[in-house]
Amino acid sequence: MTCETHPKPPPLLLLHLLLISILPLQITASPATQAEALVKWINTLSPLPPRSPLTSWSLANLKNLCNWTSIVCDSTGTVSEITASGANLSGTLAHFNFTPFLNLARFDLSHNKLIGPIPSEIGRLTELQYVSLLNNYLDGKIPYQITHLQKVWYLDLGENLLLNSDWSKFSAMPLLTHLAFNYNLLASEFPGFILHCHNLTFLDLSHNKFNGTIPESLFTNLGKLEFLYLFDNLFQGPLSPNISHLSKLKQLRLGSNQFSGLIPDDIGAIFNLQTIELDNNSLEGRIPASIGQLKGLSRLDLSVNSLNSTIPSELGFCRNLTFLALAKNSFTGEFPLSLTNLTRIKELGLSGNSLFGVISPYFLSSWTELISLQLQDNRFTGEIPPEIGQLTTLQFLSLFNNSLSGSIPSKIGNLKNLMELYLSENHLSGPIPLTVGNLTNLQFLQVFKNQLTNSIPSEIGNLKDLIELDLSENHLSGSIPQTVWNLTNLQLLRLDSNNLTGTIPPEIENMASLQILDLNTNQLEGELPDTISRLGNLTALSLFSNKFFGTIPSDFGKYSALRYVSFSNNSFSGELPLELCSGFALHEFTVNSNNFTGPLPECLRNCSQLNRVRFDGNRFNGNITNAFGVHPHLSVIYLSDNQFVGEISEEWGECESLTDLQMARNRISGKIPAELGKLTQLRVLNMDSNQLSAEIPTVLGNLSLLLKLNLSTNHLTGEIPRSLSNLRELSNLDLSRNSLTGNIPKELGNCHKLLSLDLSNNNLSGEIPFELGYLTELQLLLDLSSNRLSRNIPENLGKLSKLESLNVSHNQLSGEIPSSFSCMVSLRNSSIDFSYNNLTGLIPTSTIFKDAPAKAYVGNSELAFTMRITDKCDVYSFGVVSLEVMMGRHPRELFSFLSSSKSTKATPISDSAEFLLKDVLDQRLPQPSGQIAHDVAIVVTMALHCVSDKPESRPTMHFVAQELSARTPACNSYPMDTMTISKLTSFEK
Template sequence: LDLSHNNISGPIPPAIGTLSNLTFLDLNNNLFEGSIPSEMGDLSELQYLSVYNNSLNGAFPFQLSNLRKVRYLDLGGNFLETPDWSKFSNMPSLTHLSLCYNELTLEFPSFILTCRNLTYLDLSLNKLSGLIPERLFTNLGKLEYLNLTDNQFQGKLSPNVSKLSNLTVLRLATNKFSGPIPGDIGLMSNIQLVELFNNSFTGQIPSSLGQLKNLQHLDLRMNALNSTIPPELGLCTNLSFLALAMNQLSGGLPLSLSNLSRLNELGLSDNFLSGEISANLIGNWTELESLQIQNNSFMGNIPPEIGLLTKLQYLFLYRNHFSGPIPSEIGKLTSLEKLDLSGNQLSGTIPPTLWNLTNLLSLQLFFNNLSGTIPPEIGSMASLVAFDVNTNQLHGELPENISRLVNLNKFSVFTNNFSGSIPGDFGKFSPSLINVSFSNNSFSGELPYELCSGFALEELTVNGNNFTGSLPACMRNCSNLNRVRFDGNQFTGNITRAFGVHPRLDFIRLSGNHFIGEISPDWGECRNLSNLQLDRNKISGGIPAELGNLTRLGVLSLDSNELTGKNSY
């Protein structure tokens, strides 16, 4: 009986227990609710039972363990609670058991330890706790798949895990395991996937992992491992996924990792790794799609051989100590979607080849020592969503065709040496602009009239330039504004109606301009405002009483204006 993938709702009828000859029952992906009827335990011929992904609740009945012929049992994806495991009997035929994504609590279900023919066990996404019983490793020797992810299991991982010699998948991520990763893990010769991320494992990455010739996926992220990377990992030549990020690893990258020619993803970020990236190391990684080594202490030049990794989609080298020029060979990475080289000591000009990366969504080059200009060729990067080159030594005028970047939502060039005016139609064809910063340059002229025509702006900072004229009228309708800085320019115009009600606005500074007009009572409706600075302008009139509604306001600066009247604030 297969009723899967429908929209059947209501309780499972107890009368289903009368179908005494039923061997196959699949109710997965429906809308069943209520408890599992104990009468299901009467289906003595049943071999396959799935109620996955419904809305069943309550403790699942111990009578299900009467199903002596059931080989496949999937109760996952419901709201089932912990039963009295002591009432469950052995299920000798059971090979596949999934109780994932339920509300199970307390310790490891004891009855499972009697199901010696299990090859597949998934208890992930519950609230189980305590230690993993040693009998799991000794009794369930036929296991090929074990998933305990996202529970609250704790303690050390027993060396007896190696007794699960048939295991191909070991998933223990997002628990509270501690202590060292047992060296005996290297004895699990059939293992293909190991996920231990988001625990509290300490000590070394076992060199014995190099014995796992079938290993394809190794994820040890988000632990407290504090060794070097063992050269033996280079013996795992079938690895396609290697993630060691967010640990306390130190030292350089062993050259033996160059043997990992099948790598698709390499994540080593947020460690204390150091040294140079050797050309001989990365040249073989031609299958790599994601290289993430950010937040370390790597140094030296980025090797030109990076251009051999033509399948790269994500290249994150930020917050290291790389120096020298950006290699022009990066322009060969035509599949690249995100490139982040920020927070290094890179120098020289942005290579012209970078503007050929027409699939690039995000280009982050900020906090370097880059010089030169931004050429008109930037207009060919039609997919660009985020462009950030702040805090460099770039100069010249912004090219007119930045206005043609229709998908742009972030454009940041602050703290450089740019000059000239902003292209007049900037923003007109970019309705999704959220974050714009021209601060601390030598820009002049007026802000583009349609800068915020999409009304999506959240942050706009143009302080520390020589801008003139009035504010764009569209500012008034940007209801998502959070942070605004116009200070230190030569703006003029009446600000009485320049702004509307901006419920998310936290910080605004208009200081040191030539604004006139009065302070609008509408400011009192910006209830999230913590910093309002209007000093050193030519604002007149009184201080509206509505400012008293700004209970989060910590900074209010109105000095050096032409305010009059009594203080009603």
């Protein structure tokens, strides 16, 4: 087989084919096609403003492309630069035809309103050297084709909405010196391709969500870096000691990440550093001494870390520092004296540490260029030096929350550039210096929580730019200067918790910008001026605990959207103004402890943002049924101690944020609505002393967070719901003074956090549940008195070792007082009561029971401190039986009267308030007269002496027999109709 040889094409043919192949590229890159492409693209964008410089981009101007605004041409007449930065372009790059611009070297569309993704076609423009799409709204992934632009030295895609890309597809860009991806939505580990861009001098990845550790190769590969911005990301781990390899670094900004560990000791070897920002991380340990080698350092921010130890004296060698922030760390000790070398310092922030000692005048004399001095939240002591007056360029001074004492130096008046002054929460005393009136640029003045005295200087009225004035919680006295009411720019005025007197003048209307006015807890008096209603920007007004009186102006609230109002603890009267909540913005409204009358304003129903309301302690009346609507944010409402009538609305069940609902001591009637069971956030429910009826809803057992439940003194009937045992957080339960029946649910023993339980004055029957002994946290009270409880007292109650008060009186209990009660060591002997039962046997021998008053055991004829039988026991029994015969019933009620009358010896009971003998006798029998009446009086007299509380005061049976046989006259001088029990008990034996 032979190989056939083909002839070579002539050179002329090859040249012809080459020309044909490049012809399309020449055609597409012509000025005409470029102009058409630009016009076509710009027509897809939103219309440009009439005076836009890009109006020259027009088909009518097609042949003058090189003179178009933002267009630069090369020597061939084709476009080499598009620089339409800040041209108000609004639209996408989707319709931008990149093909005609193959010679483009500069592409700058920064600071516009472009949206959508960056087209991958941008990777075709291989001659590009400069690309900036900074500050647009571009989104989507960064196309990996952008790294095909191997000649690019400047790439800025910052301040957009760009998302993660697959960084493994990105190529190294060998000529790249400036790379910025800052302010985007990038969330990944450190992009690997960057580590191979060896010529980078500027790298900005800040304000993203990059995470993981910084690769070690960054410090070894990118040795030309001068600016490294990685702040506001999620980088973590320790800072590598190899950071010192970045020897050309000028700015190191790594703040707001999650870096931990120590600051590398060799950081001082990066001699060119001018800026170090490591703030808002978790760095710990000390500041390396090597930092003193950074002679060119002008900015150092190590704030918000966990650095400790003392401030190194070597910092004083950084004489070019203008900004030093070490705030919110754990530095201790005093200022090192070397800091006096920082004569160029303009901003110094050391707040939030544990620095102590005095603020030396030497420092202040050295820092005369200071603009901002922040030493708050430390432990500095001593006085504020007068040398503070040398800081004449100071604009911001904050010394609050230290232990500074002495007076405020008058030299502070020299700081005429001061805009903000914070001296609160110290121990400053004396008067406010008059020179404060010289601070005419001041906008914020806060000196609250000190011990300042005297009056508020009228010179404060000179501070016309003042926005906030807070002098609260001091000992200031006198009236509020008239000049204060002329501060028309003031937005916040707090003078609360002082001893200020006088009135609020009509001139308050001058404070048109006022938003917050707090004058609570002073001695202010008088009526509110009508002009207070004209403060249209007022959102918060606090006047509680003063001596104000009179009515609230009728149009108060009409012209403002009030959110917080408190008139509590004054002497206001009259009805609340109808316009009070017309803005429907009220969040908190407290008017408790005044003399307000009338119904509640109807507009309250529509205040959907209500959070806290107090109307208690007034004389409000009217029907409350529909006074409120559905308030989804309402957490606290007090309506107690008024004269409200009506029923509890079912709508309360929709106020699902309620934690505290109190309606006690009103005239509210009807049933407790079952809808209250929806209030699962409720902690306190108090409805005592109303006229509520029907049964307690079982759904109240759903209120699992309830701490206090008080339904006492109503007309509630039925049994105690067993579901109440679900209230495992309950500390106080009071159902007393109702008409509840049935047994005490044994399940109440599950409420292990109860401190107080009161079920007294009902018609409960059955035995005391053994399970109540499990309530071992009971401390304040266990009161089961005045019911119909029977059988023995459970031995288990002796476990209530914390209980201080126990009352089981006026029941039908029998058996002995359990011996285990001797273990109830917290009981107060004055707060136990077993009276008027059928108890027998020995009283426990502990001191508490021995020292209890006799009335605690009265009405238990067979209860004794000893089982030794004496005639005193016999005579007591005789007395009880005799009285039962005469009265036709057990003398329990009579014993109770006798006990109470003895406890009020200082105030004798009048005859009209006593028992008459004729009323005590058995009413089924005719009233005795004559000799029978005389004999009855003798028997009752003897019986009353026989049941004396004190056994030693009882007569002997021999004496009783003699007296009855002799028929000794008993109060013969008193007729039966007027004979009282007290006269019989006072009759001498």
